[in-house]
Amino acid sequence: MDSEFSHKAGQRRTAPAVDPSGEARLMPRRQFLAVSAALLGGVVLYSPEQGLFCAAAQDQVLHVPLRFFDSTQALIVGAAVSRIFPSDESGPGAKEAGVVMYIDRYLAGPYGSDRHRYTQGPFESGAGELGYQGKASPREIYAEGLKDLASFDCLEPAQQDKALQAIESSLFFSLLRQHTIEGMFCDPVHGGNADMLGWQLIGFPGPRMSNYDDVDRHFGEAFRLAPVSLGSGRPSEAEE
Amino acid sequence: MKTQPSVDVVIVGGGWAGLLMAKELGSRSSLSVLVLERGGPRKTADYFNTMDEVENWTRHRMVQDFSLETITLRHNDAQRALPLRQPGSFLPGTGVGGAGEHWGGVCDRMSPDCFEVYTKTVDKYGARRLPQDHSIQDWGVTYDEMEPFYTRAERLIGASGRAGNLRGKQIDGGNIFEGWRSSEYPLPPTKIPYFSSLFDSAAKSLGYHPYPSPAATPSGPYTNPDGVTRPGCTYCGFCERFGCMIGAKAQPTNTLLPVIAKHRNVSVRTGAWVRRIVFDRTPKGGKARGVSYVNAAGEEVFQPADLVILASWTLNNTKLLLLSGVGQPYNPATGKGTLGRNLTHQVSLSTVTAFFEKPLNRFMGSGGSGVMIGDFSSNVLNHNELSFIRGGILQAPSHGAGPIGNFGIVPKSVESKWGSAWKTAAIAYYDRTGRLAFQGEHLAYKGNYMDLDPNYKDYCGDPLVRLTLDWRENERQMANFAIARSVAVVRAMGAKEWTPSLGLESYDARTYQSSHLQGGTIMGKSPETSVVNPYLQHWQVPNLFVLGGSTFPQSSSARPTLAILAFCHRTADAIIDRYLKSPGPL
Numbered sequence: 001m002d003s004e005f006s007h008k009a010g011q012r013r014t015a016p017a018v019d020p021s022g023e024a025r026l027m028p029r030r031q032f033l034a035v036s037a038a039l040l041g042g043v044v045l046y047s048p049e050q051g052l053f054c055a056a057a058q059d060q061v062l063h064v065p066l067r068f069f070d071s072t073q074a075l076i077v078g079a080a081v082s083r084i085f086p087s088d089e090s091g092p093g094a095k096e097a098g099v100v101m102y103i104d105r106y107l108a109g110p111y112g113s114d115r116h117r118y119t120q121g122p123f124e125s126g127a128g129e130l131g132y133q134g135k136a137s138p139r140e141i142y143a144e145g146l147k148d149l150a151s152f153d154c155l156e157p158a159q160q161d162k163a164l165q166a167i168e169s170s171l172f173f174s175l176l177r178q179h180t181i182e183g184m185f186c187d188p189v190h191g192g193n194a195d196m197l198g199w200q201l202i203g204f205p206g207p208r209m210s211n212y213d214d215v216d217r218h219f220g221e222a223f224r225l226a227p228v229s230l231g232s233g234r235p236s237e238a239e240e
Numbered sequence: 241m242k243t244q245p246s247v248d249v250v251i252v253g254g255g256w257a258g259l260l261m262a263k264e265l266g267s268r269s270s271l272s273v274l275v276l277e278r279g280g281p282r283k284t285a286d287y288f289n290t291m292d293e294v295e296n297w298t299r300h301r302m303v304q305d306f307s308l309e310t311i312t313l314r315h316n317d318a319q320r321a322l323p324l325r326q327p328g329s330f331l332p333g334t335g336v337g338g339a340g341e342h343w344g345g346v347c348d349r350m351s352p353d354c355f356e357v358y359t360k361t362v363d364k365y366g367a368r369r370l371p372q373d374h375s376i377q378d379w380g381v382t383y384d385e386m387e388p389f390y391t392r393a394e395r396l397i398g399a400s401g402r403a404g405n406l407r408g409k410q411i412d413g414g415n416i417f418e419g420w421r422s423s424e425y426p427l428p429p430t431k432i433p434y435f436s437s438l439f440d441s442a443a444k445s446l447g448y449h450p451y452p453s454p455a456a457t458p459s460g461p462y463t464n465p466d467g468v469t470r471p472g473c474t475y476c477g478f479c480e481r482f483g484c485m486i487g488a489k490a491q492p493t494n495t496l497l498p499v500i501a502k503h504r505n506v507s508v509r510t511g512a513w514v515r516r517i518v519f520d521r522t523p524k525g526g527k528a529r530g531v532s533y534v535n536a537a538g539e540e541v542f543q544p545a546d547l548v549i550l551a552s553w554t555l556n557n558t559k560l561l562l563l564s565g566v567g568q569p570y571n572p573a574t575g576k577g578t579l580g581r582n583l584t585h586q587v588s589l590s591t592v593t594a595f596f597e598k599p600l601n602r603f604m605g606s607g608g609s610g611v612m613i614g615d616f617s618s619n620v621l622n623h624n625e626l627s628f629i630r631g632g633i634l635q636a637p638s639h640g641a642g643p644i645g646n647f648g649i650v651p652k653s654v655e656s657k658w659g660s661a662w663k664t665a666a667i668a669y670y671d672r673t674g675r676l677a678f679q680g681e682h683l684a685y686k687g688n689y690m691d692l693d694p695n696y697k698d699y700c701g702d703p704l705v706r707l708t709l710d711w712r713e714n715e716r717q718m719a720n721f722a723i724a725r726s727v728a729v730v731r732a733m734g735a736k737e738w739t740p741s742l743g744l745e746s747y748d749a750r751t752y753q754s755s756h757l758q759g760g761t762i763m764g765k766s767p768e769t770s771v772v773n774p775y776l777q778h779w780q781v782p783n784l785f786v787l788g789g790s791t792f793p794q795s796s797s798a799r800p801t802l803a804i805l806a807f808c809h810r811t812a813d814a815i816i817d818r819y820l821k822s823p824g825p826l
Contacts, residue, residue: 083658083659084658084659085658085663086659086660086663088660088663088664089664090660090663090664090667090668091667093663111299114307115307116299116300116305116306116307116326117306117307117325117326118306118307118309118310118323118324118325118326119307119325120323120696120697122695124320124322126314126319126320126322127315127319127746128750129315129746129747129748129749129750130313130322130324130749130750131324131325131326131328131749131750132325132326133322133323133325161659164658177657177658180658181644181647181648182294182298182644184643184647185293185642185643185644185647186293186294186644187292187293187294189292190294198643199643201667202643202647202667202670202671203599203670203671204603204642204643205603206291207291207292207476207478208476209474209476209485209486210474210475210476211474211475211476211477211603211604212431212472212473212474212475214601214604215431215433215475215604215605215609216431216432216433216434216437218434218601219434219437220434220598220599221598221599222599222601222671223599223601223604230289230291230292
């Protein structure tokens, strides 16, 4: 078999599972999100600069490098996703799982700029069943949507909920909600689901190579396993 | 234009159909065979660390890049078609293996009456029962003729299942309504996870006839007649929309490539985007001289060949013939022309979402595992008492549920879609939710067809293919029937609450249905009503063959993949045993 290949038509699908898009590295600004480590309680985080690292509980504040948002935007998005998926009696939520970091990496990467969407014009509106026909990319939808949430992170929770109810039917909100779910339950290599908190909430064990011995057993009872991640689990302390 | 050295056979598309044909021709002849694939190379080892739901499920890593090419869609001729700008109701593949890499692996046979859909329906119910604007027609081949090829296809992929009709003898536990089989499945059925087992018991209690889903996710290690060995499925749950991490699920890369690699007369050239079939017109039709494509460097290349085989998925087969001016485009106003007609999808829907008291452990499963009933098939239902014709298969799949694709589904009693109440309910219901799925026949209509879009272009600057497609009353009534029956089944399964599907209105391209689009270059008995003959040979251009679901005159209730493989085997035999000895119409 021969193979002459580097066609644009096929490049994307041979990319590695973890997509460290070079694109965002070109962005001049580098801002950081300050995260209270006490709140996190010692979790595994992913950063493109450091790879996986462990945030020890004794550190007061972590400075997580941002790739798309500025720190003001990150605080707003962080506060908003925490109302969508709050920390409450049913367990930790979007804040602890680092959902804002997932969204930041998503928007900085190729999907944030619509690299794989059909973006040739003319842009026209038609029957709803034909799907999103707009020109705006996720980055643009976020940038525009965040204008409606100025100072959101300074509001009381009840006021925050009101502000979100006001935009509930917008495309921005539906993206925010979808990305919250993705950031809660993605493999931690994508920046969210820190310490596999999301998976622990719902009893999902992550990428396990075999369920052969269990798939036809445990009928009617919860079969729960300690989750594993693609990123080879918890890194050594030395990396921190 | 650069010209490559001539080959005996050029195959357009490196998916199930193209690579199976390459394997057959490469193994059984000394012909030089070249497969042109526009995507990248692939092999089993590429998948070992791809159990990543974000990449595969959400971002469609295995799917055709929609920024380069998509389709346009409208519901009827009066609308202006708009592009499907992101993957939606179906997921075409790209790269070596095509959509055969990310399929689910359900491999059922069509019921015998599907091949004679016009005759059998009219014989039983009269022509008056056919919808007014139908274009239903027979395939020009019968199930009895196809049976040996189905058997070969099942042996190729190591189909796992239980026969329900062995040479006419009904066997309980299999699908007793299926067509006869000359032999048992190559492998016993896959394991039955909890949710599917609840369906199995409930279906029996209601007098239905459940059977394990036929699966290309093998129940154990398997060595096929080519000597290719694959391991048994481990039910990891990362299956449909994924390549198999261990090479268990039958995929072109793990089933066909190992054989192709042994044959020096076969090569696969990736990064080759075929744009035209090059042919000389003659008074009777024409003769193909090869194809032209854009290569990795963006150069136009002419690839001469004596025999041209199109195997580039349903929509693109039609598009290539339209762009090349081969055959007469279908005109819905006059009914003249054949190319592009009989576009069908499939009535694929989740009929009901059911909520249970006990956890289902539904992260375990495979794309092929589940339990089905054939009691709503076209050959079982009595349509004199129903508001639709034909039918489908109802099933309780256990595909292995990932959290992103399945989190957040809550009963109607939970009103919020975000916030504490929703989150708490969604966590509680996450592993207590199951869905039944129905796959029904989508009838062929005069108004559902394909042509070239006048406004939107692909990566190469060629027009996109335009789908004019909508449901009719028959599909809506069939879906309503399936939904009502499904509700009774989940009640018998012990569900505490359930949300029935809203049914079908207009064709909705936003959410996934199935990748089972069919038609456009259909087979048939006459060049007046079909593009290829029942050997899938072009009526006007005898050294051109077309493979795949585009040749099916109508969708059936079965998944099309096994039939595609069966028809490929039949065409390979016809080419090797007859065509090569005397090139010309078969």
